[in-house]
Amino acid sequence: xxxxxxxxxxxxGIGLAVSERLCDMDYEVFGFGRNFELCKLERGNFHPIICxxxxxxxxxxxxxxIAAEWEIHVLxxxxxxxxxxxxxxxxxxxxxxxxxxxxxxxxxxxxQLLRTLKKNKGHIIDIASVTAVNSNPHGCAYGATKxxxxxxxxxxxxxARKYGVKVTTICPDMTKTNLYRNADFREAExxxxxxxxxxxxxxxxxxxxxxxxxxxxxxxLKPQLHRIRKKPLAK
Numbered sequence: 001x002x003x004x005x006x007x008x009x010x011x012x013g014i015g016l017a018v019s020e021r022l023c024d025m026d027y028e029v030f031g032f033g034r035n036f037e038l039c040k041l042e043r044g045n046f047h048p049i050i051c052x053x054x055x056x057x058x059x060x061x062x063x064x065x066i067a068a069e070w071e072i073h074v075l076x077x078x079x080x081x082x083x084x085x086x087x088x089x090x091x092x093x094x095x096x097x098x099x100x101x102x103x104x105x106x107x108x109x110x111x112q113l114l115r116t117l118k119k120n121k122g123h124i125i126d127i128a129s130v131t132a133v134n135s136n137p138h139g140c141a142y143g144a145t146k147x148x149x150x151x152x153x154x155x156x157x158x159x160a161r162k163y164g165v166k167v168t169t170i171c172p173d174m175t176k177t178n179l180y181r182n183a184d185f186r187e188a189e190x191x192x193x194x195x196x197x198x199x200x201x202x203x204x205x206x207x208x209x210x211x212x213x214x215x216x217x218x219x220x221l222k223p224q225l226h227r228i229r230k231k232p233l234a235k
Contacts, residue, residue: 002028002045003120005115006063006103008053011023014127017197021047023208025177026072028058030066032059035107053079060112067113071197074208075113077106077139077149078127082142084183095141102145107152114160121164121212126133126153130173130220132168146171148227157217166215168207172187173222185228192202193225 003026008013011029016039019031033039036048046177049066053059066072081101083094110124115125129143132150136143150169157167163228175195180186187194199221 001071002026003073003075004028004030004066005074006008006030006032006066006072006109007076007078007152008032008109010048011039011177012207014172014175014197014200015076015078016041017201018078021198021201021205025208028070030070032062032079054100056108061107062106063109063112063158067116071120072113072116073122074125075109075117075122076125076127077109078180078203079105080127080129080146082179082182084139084142084180084185086138087140098145099142102142102151103148106149110129110152114165117165118160118163123166123168123208124153124156125207126150126167126169127200128169128171130152130171132171133171146196149207154217157215161215167176169217170200170203171205171220172217173220173226174228175200185230187224188225188227188229190225190227193223193227195221 005027007015007019010019011033019029020041022029025045025126028045030049032049032051049062051059051062079101081098083090115225126149128149129146131143133148153167153169173197174187203219221232
C-alpha cells in the first residue's frame with residue numbers, strides 16, 4: 001500500500017504544485033480544497049476532496065474516513081488566506097478567517113492525526129511564510145497567524161520528536177500565487193525577484209527525502225532579489 005498524504009489548499013498555487021510533486025514521488029495524495037474546477041492534475045493517485053476547511057465537522061469527518069482506509073504518513077498544512085492593509089480597516093470576519101484557516105485548521109488536523117503519525121513515524125509540514133519572523137506593517141494580522149504557525153511547529157516537534165514524528169516549517173517569501181488578490185501589491189515580474197509554486201514543491205520533496213534520523217525543522221525560501229510590484233489604482 002502506498003504511503004498517503006493529506007494536504008490542504010491543494011486546488012491551486014503552492015498546494016497544487018506540491019500535490020503534483022508528491023504524486024510523482026508515488027504517494028497517495030488526498031488534496032483538500034473548495035473548488036477543483038480549474039485543477040488540471042489528473043493522476044490516479046491524486047484524490048481531490050471538496051471541503052470548506054472552516055466546516056470543522058465535515059473536515060475532521062473526511063480526514064477520519066481517509067485515515068480509516070489508508071496509512072497516513074504525511075500531513076501538509078498549506079492552505080492560507082491573507083488580507084492586507086491598515087489593521088483598523090480589517091473587519092472581524094476577515095480576521096477570523098485568517099486565524100481559523102492559517103492557524104486553527106493546522107492545529108486541529110495535527111491533533112487529529114498525531115497518534116497515527118506517531119505510529120507511522122510520519123511527518124508534518126507547515127507552509128508558513130517569511131512574515132512569521134518579520135515585522136509586517138499593512139499585514140499585521142496575517143503575519144501574526146503565520147508567526148503562530150511557526151511557533152506551533154517548533155513546539156510540536158520538541159513534543160513529538162521522541163515518538164519519531166518529524167515537523168518542518170517552510171517559510172517562503174513572495175510567491176507567484178493568488179494569495180495577493182486582496183492586496184494593493186503583488187509579486188515582482190522578474191523571475192529572480194519572486195518564487196514560483198514549484199520552488200516550494202522542490203523544498204517539500206527535499207525535506208521528505210532526507211535520511212531517517214535527520215530533520216530539517218525549518219527552511220526559508222527567498223528569491224535572489226527583493227522587490228514587489230504595486231497594483232494600479234482602481235479608477
